Amino acid sequence: MKALCWQGVDELTVEQVPDPRILNAQDAIIKVIASTTCGSDLHLLGGYIPMMKSGDVIGHEFLGEVVEVGSEVRRRRPGERVVVCSIIGCGRCWPCRHDMWSLCENSNPTSGITDLLWGGSTAGIYGYSHAMGGFRGSHAEYIRVPFADHNAFPVPDDVEDMDALFASDAVPTGWMGADLGGVRPGDVVAVWGCGAVGQMAARAAVLLGAERVIAIDRYPERLRMVERQADCEAIDYTATDVDAELRERTGGRGPDVCIEAVGLEADSAGPMRVYDEVKQQLHLEQDRPIAVREAIHACRKGGSVFVLGVFTGFVDKFPLGALMNKGLTLRGAQQHGQRYIPMLLDRISKGELKPAQMATHTMTLDDGPRGYDMFKHKKDGCVRVVFRPS
Amino acid sequence: MKRVLFGAATLLGTGAAVARWLAARGRAPVVTKDPKESLRWLGVTINLPREEVMPDGVPPRPLSRLDVEVRAEQAPGDRGTELYARPRRAVPTGPMAILGRLRGTDPRQEVRKALRDAKSILETGEVLRPEPEPAGIHGEPSAIQKTKTALTAPKSRAASIAQPVRADRSGERRQPGLRDRVLALAARRAPGEGRL
Numbered sequence A: 001m002k003a004l005c006w007q008g009v010d011e012l013t014v015e016q017v018p019d020p021r022i023l024n025a026q027d028a029i030i031k032v033i034a035s036t037t038c039g040s041d042l043h044l045l046g047g048y049i050p051m052m053k054s055g056d057v058i059g060h061e062f063l064g065e066v067v068e069v070g071s072e073v074r075r076r077r078p079g080e081r082v083v084v085c086s087i088i089g090c091g092r093c094w095p096c097r098h099d100m101w102s103l104c105e106n107s108n109p110t111s112g113i114t115d116l117l118w119g120g121s122t123a124g125i126y127g128y129s130h131a132m133g134g135f136r137g138s139h140a141e142y143i144r145v146p147f148a149d150h151n152a153f154p155v156p157d158d159v160e161d162m163d164a165l166f167a168s169d170a171v172p173t174g175w176m177g178a179d180l181g182g183v184r185p186g187d188v189v190a191v192w193g194c195g196a197v198g199q200m201a202a203r204a205a206v207l208l209g210a211e212r213v214i215a216i217d218r219y220p221e222r223l224r225m226v227e228r229q230a231d232c233e234a235i236d237y238t239a240t241d242v243d244a245e246l247r248e249r250t251g252g253r254g255p256d257v258c259i260e261a262v263g264l265e266a267d268s269a270g271p272m273r274v275y276d277e278v279k280q281q282l283h284l285e286q287d288r289p290i291a292v293r294e295a296i297h298a299c300r301k302g303g304s305v306f307v308l309g310v311f312t313g314f315v316d317k318f319p320l321g322a323l324m325n326k327g328l329t330l331r332g333a334q335q336h337g338q339r340y341i342p343m344l345l346d347r348i349s350k351g352e353l354k355p356a357q358m359a360t361h362t363m364t365l366d367d368g369p370r371g372y373d374m375f376k377h378k379k380d381g382c383v384r385v386v387f388r389p390s
Numbered sequence B: 001m002k003r004v005l006f007g008a009a010t011l012l013g014t015g016a017a018v019a020r021w022l023a024a025r026g027r028a029p030v031v032t033k034d035p036k037e038s039l040r041w042l043g044v045t046i047n048l049p050r051e052e053v054m055p056d057g058v059p060p061r062p063l064s065r066l067d068v069e070v071r072a073e074q075a076p077g078d079r080g081t082e083l084y085a086r087p088r089r090a091v092p093t094g095p096m097a098i099l100g101r102l103r104g105t106d107p108r109q110e111v112r113k114a115l116r117d118a119k120s121i122l123e124t125g126e127v128l129r130p131e132p133e134p135a136g137i138h139g140e141p142s143a144i145q146k147t148k149t150a151l152t153a154p155k156s157r158a159a160s161i162a163q164p165v166r167a168d169r170s171g172e173r174r175q176p177g178l179r180d181r182v183l184a185l186a187a188r189r190a191p192g193e194g195r196l
């Protein structure tokens, strides 16, 4: 079959690769209908995520049709149209049973490296390096889905492919940021980053009853989009002082909940960008935590900050003093999609969430490298590229 | 590569200077040895009651196949059962343990893997099999290359310093970078051995 493969930093190729097979009795094979680019893939492309091997098939946010199931699969059947959570859960370990699926203890067969680095590992993730299980990704014609009963969710007939697709990753990630960030009716919520993840977090905050939601980015088309689709306010961080702007809009308090949806390649209009860039290149820090710092500084006393953006290692100038003295709560996680997907499909079907607008570009797999080029450099208003392999 | 070496050299240099300064002031940190290193139990917590983890006191497979001491205890709260094991034969300690791990001869390695596998089998009924190694190795005879477009280097101000080292583009299989090699060495454990 055809697949989009990582070959090295900023290098992707389309290759013929062997078809996936059922390797465990609870696996299913899915024929991919649609698979989308994610900001997390940009970190792979930039070479920031360890343990990638050339030839790895990338992609983790997808929708497809079940074509084969292993002998121990009970609930999924060939022919079903399913959206698959980007992060693999077993459904039976303690974290899975407590709805913290991205902390699954049985779905990452190569957890040694992250155990060493972080003192504990995450669940397996499709197409996301050999530190996260080395599972082949979804930018391919077919994909193997382990523990299929727990990870593949049937899509209601009235939900279109392009809406259901984002219920795999961007929608539940954004929802989790607002939910576990503790958004409550009457809150003021600020969201850093207006990619699909930030836009979905902003929309989730509105649906959870936030009184005002303020989204921050630099791309005008993204800012206009989030104003329209999430019904919130926007700040261009290249045009103003974000901290001062947030204080002025909140009576000097700062936002109650701050959601960071930017990640380790954060940009800044100020000198911090150069400072972090240099340290990152010298391996004196792995990640650029620019938006996290800003969120902690802006957050109201006693408020909460949720980190959705991906980080890998150590950062510099972390404002621990602000965190401690302002009594903040700081949380983060890879997304616990299985906890939210059925509810989110229901909300999509009711029209409360319209994630299909994120799909600004649709291409075939052959155009994979060009698609990532557009997505990485946000060309032509690109928010997400969707590949349709067949 | 250059920037990696430069980074490492800066770090080492600073570290050495600080250590010398501390030592001169009689404040150098003392490296303590783990007094229980050779006796430590390795443990996993299994989300099942004790009777299901060790029915009639029999350790679960594949742990039952190893020459190990095994014990199980009820975990606090609703957390299930703590299953512990340690090799009966002597284990290397200190620097020898590091060497043993690198060579793959430390008996704790197979105990860790067996504990994780036992947990997975008890909780889910199977141990996930990793997929065969990289699927689309570009340049190998089996790989029919359809398209090859390297992403163009960004031109924005953001990118001028950001561009990390480019991979070798000769069409050969890319060698793992220094960082990956160091990480892989440091974390050298049987696949799936995990923490513990």
Ligand SMILES: NC(=O)c1ccc[n+]([C@@H]2O[C@H](COP(=O)([O-])OP(=O)(O)OC[C@H]3O[C@@H](n4cnc5c(N)ncnc54)[C@H](O)[C@@H]3O)[C@@H](O)[C@H]2O)c1
Pocket: A037, A038, A039, A040, A041, A042, A043, A169, A170, A173, A192, A193, A194, A195, A196, A197, A198, A216, A217, A218, A219, A222, A237, A261, A262, A263, A264, A265, A266, A267, A268, A290, A291, A307, A308, A309, A310, A333, A334, A335, A336, A383
């Ligand atoms: N936690 C999870 O499970 C999970 C899931 C999916 C994605 N992610 C992560 O979420 C992040 C966003 O993903 P995406 O797909 O939306 O990516 P994206 O690249 O489309 O969007 C990132 C946005 O952040 C903006 N940005 C950069 N610096 C900023 C700053 N200082 N302040 C405000 N905005 C800034 C960029 O302009 C861009 O629009 C990534 O780090 C990705 O890895 C996490």
Ligand SMILES: [Zn+2]
Pocket: A038, A039, A040, A041, A060, A061, A086, A169, A170
């Ligand atoms: Zn993602």
Ligand SMILES: [Zn+2]
Pocket: A089, A090, A091, A092, A093, A094, A095, A096, A097, A103, A104, A105, A106, A107
């Ligand atoms: Zn699990």
